[in-house]
Amino acid sequence: MGGQSRGVIIIGSGPAGYTAGLYTARALLNPLMFAGYMSGGQLMLTSDVENFPGYPQGIGGPEMMVDMREQAERFGLEVQDKNVERVDVSKRPFRVWVEGQEFSAESLIICTGAEAIWLGAKGEEDQKGRGISTCATCDGAFFRDEEIIVVGGGDSAMEEATFLTRFASKVTIIHRREVFKASKVMYERALNHPKIEIKTFRQVREWVADDSGLSGALLEDPRDGSEELINCTGAFIAIGHKPITGFLDGQLETDSDGYLVHKENTMTSVPGIFAAGDVVDKRYRQAITAAGMGCQAAIDAERWLEDQN
Numbered sequence: 409m410g411g412q413s414r415g416v417i418i419i420g421s422g423p424a425g426y427t428a429g430l431y432t433a434r435a436l437l438n439p440l441m442f443a444g445y446m447s448g449g450q451l452m453l454t455s456d457v458e459n460f461p462g463y464p465q466g467i468g469g470p471e472m473m474v475d476m477r478e479q480a481e482r483f484g485l486e487v488q489d490k491n492v493e494r495v496d497v498s499k500r501p502f503r504v505w506v507e508g509q510e511f512s513a514e515s516l517i518i519c520t521g522a523e524a525i526w527l528g529a530k531g532e533e534d535q536k537g538r539g540i541s542t543c544a545t546c547d548g549a550f551f552r553d554e555e556i557i558v559v560g561g562g563d564s565a566m567e568e569a570t571f572l573t574r575f576a577s578k579v580t581i582i583h584r585r586e587v588f589k590a591s592k593v594m595y596e597r598a599l600n601h602p603k604i605e606i607k608t609f610r611q612v613r614e615w616v617a618d619d620s621g622l623s624g625a626l627l628e629d630p631r632d633g634s635e636e637l638i639n640c641t642g643a644f645i646a647i648g649h650k651p652i653t654g655f656l657d658g659q660l661e662t663d664s665d666g667y668l669v670h671k672e673n674t675m676t677s678v679p680g681i682f683a684a685g686d687v688v689d690k691r692y693r694q695a696i697t698a699a700g701m702g703c704q705a706a707i708d709a710e711r712w713l714e715d716q717n
Contacts, residue, residue, distance in 0.1 A: 413501040413512040413513055413514060414437075414438050414439065414440050414511070414512070414513040414514070415432070415437030415438050415439065415513065415514055415515065415713060416432050416437045416438075416439045416440075416513055416514070416515045416516065416517060416706075416709055416713075417439070417440050417441075417442070417502070417504055417511060417513035417515075417516050417517075418432070418439055418440070418441040418442070418485075418516075418517045418519060419441075419442050419492050419495075419504070419516060419517070419518050419519065419520055419655075420442075420443070420444060420449065420518060420519035420520035420521055420652070420685070420687070421441060421443035421444060421447045421448055421449055421473070421477070421487075421519065422448060422449025422450065422451060422473070422519060422521055422685055422686075422698060423449070423451065423472075423473075423476060423685065423695045423696075423698040423699040423702060424519040424521075424684035424685025424686075424698040424699065424701055424702035424705070425441060425443065425449070425517075425519035425684075425685070425702060426473070426476035426477055426479070426480050426485075426699075426702070427476070427480075427684075427698075427699040427700075427702030427703050427706070428517045428519060428684060428702040428703070428705050428706040428709075429441050429480035429485035429487070429702075429706075430476075430479055430480040430483060430485065430706075431702070431703055431706030431707060431710075432485070432517070432706045432709065432710065433480055433483035433484040433485040434483045435706070435710045436484075437709070437710060437713065438484070439484075439485050439486070440486045440488070440511065440513070441480075441485055441486065441487045441488070442488055442490050442491070442492050442504070442506055443477075443487050443488065443489050443490075444489070444490070444491050444492075444520070445489060445490070445491055447473070447477070447487070447489045448469075448470060448473035448474075448477075449473070449519075449521045449685075449686075450469075450521060450522075450686070451469035451470070451472060451473050451695060452469060452470050452473060456468065456469075457469055457472055457695060459694070459695075459696070460472065460695050460696055461696065469545075472695070476699075488506070490506050490507055491506070491507075491655075492504055492505070492506055492655050493505045493506060493507070493508075493655060494655055494657060495516070495655060495656060495657075495659065496659075497516070497656075497659045497660065497678050497681055498659075500514060500680060501513055501514050502514075502515070502516050502680065502681065504516070514680065514713055514716070515680045515681065515682065515709045515712065515713055516680070516681045516682070517681075517682045517683070517684060517702075517705045517706065517709055518656075518660075518668065518676070518681065518682070518683045518684070518687055519683070519684050519685045519687065519698075519702060519705075520651070520652040520653065520655075520687045521651070521652055521685055521686040521687055522649035522650055522651045522652060522667075522686040522687060522690075522693075523649060523650060523652055524542035524543070524645065524646075524648075524649055525645075525647055525648045525649060525650055526542065526645055527559060527612055527645055527647065529612045529613060529614055529615055530613065530614040530615065531614055531615035531616070531617060532615055534615075534617065535615050535617055535621065535622050535643075538617070538621040538622060539615075539617070539621045539622025539640075539641060539642050539643060540615065540622060540642075540643045540644075540645065541642070541643070541644050541645075542644065542645050542646070543644075544558075544567075544568035544571050544572050544644050544646075545571060547642070547644075548571060548572050548574065548575050548576075548644075549575055550642070551572070551575050551576055551641060551642040552575045552576075553575075553576070553577045554575075554576055554577060554640075554641045554642055555576065555577055555578045555579075555580070555639055555640050555641065555642075556572060556576045556578075556579055556580075556640050556641065556642035556643060556644065557579070557580045557581070557582050557625060557638065557640045557642075557643045557644070558572065558579060558580070558581050558582070558643075558644045558645075558646055559581075559582045559583075559611075559612060559643065559644070559645045559646065559647060560581075560582075560583065560645065560646035560647045560648075561581075561583040561584075561585060561587075561588040561589050561590060562588070562589040562590050562646065562647075562648070563589070563590045563591055563594045564646045565581060565583075565590065565646035565647075566581075566588075566590045566594040566595055566597065566598040567594060568644050568646050569581050569598050569601075569604055570594075570597055570598055570601060570604070572644065573601055573603040573604060576603065576642070577603070578603055578604075578605065579601075579603055579604045579605070580604075580605045580606075580607055580638065580640070581598060581604060581605070581606045581607065582607050582610045582611070582612065582625075582627065583606070583607070583608050583609075583610065584609065584610065584611040584630055585608065585609070586608045586609060607627070607638075609629050609630060609631055610627040610628070610629060610636070611627065611628055611630055612625050612626070612627060612628075612643075613626045613627065613628040613635070614626040615643070616637070621641070622640065622641055622642065622643060623639065623640075623641065624637055624638055624639045624640055625637075625638050625640055625643060649686065649690075649693075650665070650666060651665070651666050651667045651668065651686065651687045651688075651690075652687060653666055653667075653668060653687060659678070660676045660677050660678055660681065660683075661676065661677035665690065667687065667688055667689075667690055668683040668687050668688045669688070670683065670688060673704065673708045674688075674701060674704045674705040674708045675708060675712070679712070680709075680712060680713075680716075682705040682708050682709050682712075683705065684698065684701035684702045684704065684705040685698035685701055685702060686698060688701070689701065
């Protein structure tokens with residue numbers, strides 16, 4: 409066993425996890441966080457955060473996560489950069505297994521977030537990391553003065569395309585519909601950018617490669633099946649995310665897309681287990697809303713634990 413039972417174990421990090429850690433640590437709940445191998449979550453892949461209050465000049469995502477972590481640790485949050493393998497939530501204390509070691513806690517706060525969805529087009533597996541990516545800020549600099557494409561129609565696709573114009577000679581946005589989910593400001597920023605072209609009613613049917621890696625994409629019009637070959641040496645897929653909940657093995661209720669469901673405030677279907685951030689939120693997906701929900705989950709956990717005594 410990993411020592412005595414904790415008041416709370418936080419699974420996952422990012423703005424939700426670190427804020428929950430800050431609040432539970434200040435409440436003297438002796439919190440332990442398993443931050444995951446990629447601690448910090450999706451903001452570790454975000455270069456510039458301009459919309460988080462308190463940073464008038466903006467801040468890098470990784471830098472913000474370091475700040476949040478240090479603040480929570482200052483008040484006593486213990487962080488281990490390890491992945492949770494499985495949990496048992498059938499009775500309290502809840503049990504958590506990490507790298508073969510067992511830990512227990514009276515409450516859990518789950519902040520594991522969501523991960524990018526891939527297209528699954530022909531040739532994709534072969535070209536992952538050889539030209540195809542889901543993270544523009546990680547890999548954009550590899551494609552200086554090259555032609556690249558971005559697949560998607562939401563804010564993240566517009567944001568990635570706009571960011572990639574720093575490096576690429578041309579960026580083409582591929583979208584299977586005519587209507588975009590992106591906000592008006594993000595869409596118009598991409599639409600009016602001289603380096604960006606937008607192709608609607610197109611989807612990637614097959615990735616084309618040569619000896620050096622990705623060389624193009626075979627596009628298909630979903631309306632009539634007509635095809636078009638487009639040259640590109642880089643491609644970024646921005647079509648959405650799926651929540652990271654596999655380690656729960658179906659023990660907590662989710663919606664049809666696999667996101668955890670809140671039953672009362674931030675409590676899940678099992679009393680004493682709370683959830684915050686992108687593992688439950690598919691509407692807002694912002695650092696500020698994740699942090700706010702992490703605060704709520706921590707306060708809910710603290711009050712719930714008080715009621716149990």
